[in-house]
Structure formats: C-alpha cells, structure tokens
Amino acid sequence: MDGELVDDKVILGDAAITELYSTSYYGRPRNGKLELTLIEAAYLLGRERISISRGKKPLNFKEFVKTASNLMEKFELKYIVYKDLRERGYYIQPSVTDFRLYPRGGHPGKTPAEYFVRVVSEREPLSLADIMRHLETAKNVRKQIILAIVDEEGDITFYDAKKTDMEGKMKEVVETNSIKEEATLLGDRVVIWDPELAHTLHHGSFFGTPLHEKMLQLSLVESAYLLKKKVIKIVDGKSGKVLSFNKFAEKATNIEPIFDRKYRAYEGLRDKGQVVKTGFKFGSHFRTYEQIDSIEKLTHSKYLVHAIPDDHIFSLQELSRAIRLAQSVRKRMIFAYTTDKKVQYVDIGRTKL
Template identity: 55%
Template sequence: MDSMKGVLKGDKVIFGGEAVAELYNAQYYGRLKGETLELALVEAAYLLDRERISVDQEGRSLSFRDFFIAASQAQEYFELKYIVYRDLRERGYYVQPSVTDFRVYPRGGKPNVAPSKYFVHVVTERKPMPLQQLISNLQAALNVRKEMVLAIVDEESDITYYGVKFNVLKGGMEPVQLTPVPGSATFLQDRVVIWDTEVSTRLHQDGFYGNPMDDRRLQLSLVEAAYLIMRGKLEVTDYEGRIMTPDDFTAKALQIESSFVGKLKTYTDLRDKGLVAKTGFKFGSDFRVYEKIETIEKIPHSKYLVGYVENDHVYQMQDLSRSIRLANSVRKDMVFAFDRSGIQYFSLGRIKL
C-alpha cells in the first residue's frame, strides 16, 4: 500500500512511483503532471472507499470520512459530484473529471483510445439554472462534438439524467391560399371570431387554424389571428369596425397577455417552417405542435410540446422535471424556444445511461 499512498493538496491528491502506472496507464484515473499523478477529489474518494489507495494530509492518514469532509470543504457540491461519479463508474463507464464536471466515454471506449461521448453537468435540484448557462454549456459540448447530459441529484441523492440538444423543427404543411375578405373577422375581448363561413372553412380545413364556434363561424387564438394578419391572409376589425394593422393588433394583445410577443415569434417561426401549432394549455405549455395534418377528420398525434422562454429565464429544477415528465407521459418531446437572432429550439428528455 505504501506505493499507492497519495497526499491531499488543495483539490488534488498527488501520487508518484508505481501509482502512475497502476492507476493512470492501466485504469485511466487521474492526470499526469510530469512524473507525478494528480487525482481529482472524486476519483480519490472513489478509490479510497474501495481501499485501493490511502491518502495523507500533513502527515496524517485520512479515513474515508475525514477525506470526504475535507473534500466537501474544498470543492462546491463535492458530495453531488461524488454520487454521480460513483454511479457512472459502477455502470461501467470510464469517467474523467473536467471543467464540465465529467467527460464520459461510450461503453467499450477508453481514454486515449476512443473520444469521450458525453459532457455531464451535475446539478442539485435546489439550485436554479439560468437559460443562458444551459445554452452556453450545450454550445460548448457541441463545439467539441459531445452530447450534453444534465445529472440532477435530488435531496435523497437519487440521480436523473437528462439529454439536452438543439432541435431543428420542420413540418409539411403548405400555406393556406386565401385573399382577405373585408369585415370577415372581429377582435373581441380575448380572441378573434371569423363571421364569414367560407373564410372559416378554408382556414380550419386547409390549415387547421382556430376552433369552430358552430358550423359557420370560427374562433381564432390571438397568435393565430396575428400571424394571419401579418401574412396578408385575414382582415380583422375592432369593435368600431376599424381595420387593425399588425401593430394595432399586437398592442391590444399585449394588454391581454404579457408574453404575447415571444409567443407570436415562436408561433410565426413554427408556421413558417410548415408546422401546425395549437394551444398547449392542457399540457402546461404554450403549444402542442404537429408536423403535418392531412385532414381535420383524422388529426394525428402531436409530436412536440413547445414553450417559449425569455433570455433572462431561470429554470427551477422541479418545474423543469415536471414539464419533461408530463411531455413524456403523453408521448411528446419537450422543446423550449428562445430568441437569439431568431427563434432557436432545444429539448430535454430523460435518458438511460
């Protein structure tokens, strides 16, 4: 055991001698620094618990308990990182600590032989995560061709793994060919009603817009009406019969719904990409999204739930988990939209490692 004795210095455990060959060359623990080997705290804790190494600090041999307490004081969220590191190692993965918490190699892959597959970020359920941090981490993973994984540790130390990826959404719906009919629609209190039977039928049957009020008239949501006005497909008047411009409509809609602008940007992007977006209220989201609807008599299963978030949005882990679980329970992908030089999308879903 003497040759496998390391010394705790700050947030590293330093080894020399045979440990370099035994731990690094054969088992891929640690990082070489000249003729010495540096183990991260989680690596050292894992090996110490299995009595593969011993660790000294200032001439005193540390028990696992002593080491764990010292490591927890030296590194924020050390306990959580250890829980995830141990779980991945015991699942048979090679794991290397990194600035992203961990680089994880595919099953059968080894460091210095195959490239790592995942960047794993360890998160406590108690700490909120800003959207910008999540996107920055995701972009960093993509820049080096890795998959991003969130490992969320709850208060009972259970781990849930979520895969995070950017999405490119595309559908197969063609734009509705329609010439605006004067006086055909009115903006009421929080929705638009189309009075013209032909316009109502064309919009609903050809584009799955709105919801029929009866067999002659159609109700549109605010985003549906705003989109059709912008695309020159619909003329909407106010109570006094004045034709509403897109700016007029948006200003009034904002008085009703503070998040209207972001939702409209998302809706517009989805429709322009050939997708059909309908309200996702029943699923706790902004939209449920269909790739294509052939006929309204046979509506397919919607594929996505899409929620728009502002750039300064901060995710609460419980809310995030709730959204993903609900989407999975109804066989949909949970997708989030944000505006960065145009609407972009990313999804989160539970994965099994």
C-alpha cells in the same frame, strides 16, 4: 496503495499508474506519479482500493469526505454523480464542465469522450444563457452536453440538451384573395363568421376551433398570424374599428402580457411548416404537428413548445415538471426564444445513461 493529500489532489506512486490508470483510467499520470482529483480519491478510498494520509496522518473515509467538502465546491454532488457513473461501468474524467464521459465500450486513449457532464443541484437556478454556452463549448469539440441534476435526496436525473431546427412539412398557409366578411375580436378571441373561410382555414391548415357550426374562433396568435399574412381582416367588437397588425398586437398584449414572445414562437414555427396548436392541456404554450393530412385523422403531435425570454432562468423543478410531462405523453419538450430577431429552439429531454 498509499496516497497523499496535497492541496486539492491526491498523489500516488508509480505503481498506481499501472494498477489504477492503465487498467481502469483513474487519475492522470504526471512526472512518474499518479494524480487523482478529490472525487476520484474519495471513490477509490470508499472502495478500499487506496488509503490516504495528509502529512503522515491517515484519513478515514469520513475524515476525507469532510476535508474534501471544504476544499471543493459541490464536492458531495460531484461525488454522487461520479460514483453513479463509475459503478455503471462508464469511464469518466475531470473536465472544464465537471466531467468528460466516454461512450460505453470506450475509454481514454481509445476513443474521444462523447459527453460533457455538468453537475447541478436541484436548487440551483439554471439560465438559458448558461445552457447555450455549454452547448456551444461542447459543439466546438464535437461533444454533447449532459446535465446531471442531483435532487435533495441524492437521486440523479440526466438531461440532454441540443439545438433543433423544428422543420415542418406543411406548405404555406392557404391563400384567400377574397376577404368577404371581417372577423371580430370578441373578448380574448377572434370569431370568423364567413363559413367558407372558416372551413378553409380549419380544414386546410388546422387554424381555430369551430365555435358554432360554420363559425370559427381563433386564438390571439392565430389571428395575428393570419392578419399579418393578409388572410383575414379583424374588426374590434367594441369599437367597430378595423385593426392593423400593430394595433391588434397592442390589444393582444393588453389581454396577454407575454403575447409578443408567444407570437414570435408561433410565427417562427408556422413559417417552418409546423402546424401549431395550443399546448394548454400539457401546461405549455404550444403543441406542434409536422404534417397534417386531414384534421379528422390527426397524427401524433411530437413536440411541446414553450416560449421563453432569452434571459430566462429555469428553476430545475419547473424544468423537471415540463420535461417529465412531455415524456409521459411521448413528446419532446422544446423551448423557443428569440435572439437577434431569429427564433431559436432548444430541445431538453431526459436521457438514460
């Protein structure tokens, strides 16, 4: 079957509509002809289903690929992804976000496409804003978004991204009306000296870590949260002065420049009823538990949460490392960010297509 390269399309005669489109959904019929994108054409040329010429001159696979690379940005990346999905039996069509992918068993005309696939090179920086924009576009037409990340050796990793609400099941933090003894800010942590309060906070809501028998140490975000909820009072270990929430936040920001960002995520998650602990051993800000009955019998923590600014730009290597690690400990990787004073959560994970 002969095709002709015209601009950035390959045009085939009407026989191709029957043979390539009707049976396997390659290309789009237009005015009695079949129009293929460069990607589709390269794939069919490589499989020797079609031949291609440009103004009478036949192009072999090498010549066509070289030509197509100069006509279409990221041609070689898109080709790699298209080929992979086609060879694994998916129907796939060009779309605004690179490709539309049909569910297994589905095809154009029978079922709506399920995914928008966006092809990204491992070297491209990917902004949170970009991801959220793709999510919005996809949501408006009831599709999901898939990022197909092509590494420098041509291997593909598929990621899906979705918004999530992180609803937990823990009720409000324990009310303690009687603040007996002030907690102290020592260095970069706060110590609760009151054994009763220490016990209630730790056993009731999994705040802090016992530092020494009945003494509890709280992290900066835990301390700020409990201070804001008026559960504790904090005195500065150096000056001996009582610290207001704002003053404490200021001191915390001096210790940890991204305190504000981390705190917003922490507060958002605690307010949602999640129990939030450090995720340091997993290289993330937090790990969370949806519910805890007893700190002696901790259930599996399902999420790692990392607080990012709303103008964050991911390096894909960083994203790959974070998600792969989360997966290796059977957790979902959640990125938390704040827009219009509201904390938002996006869940990005590896997906097998």
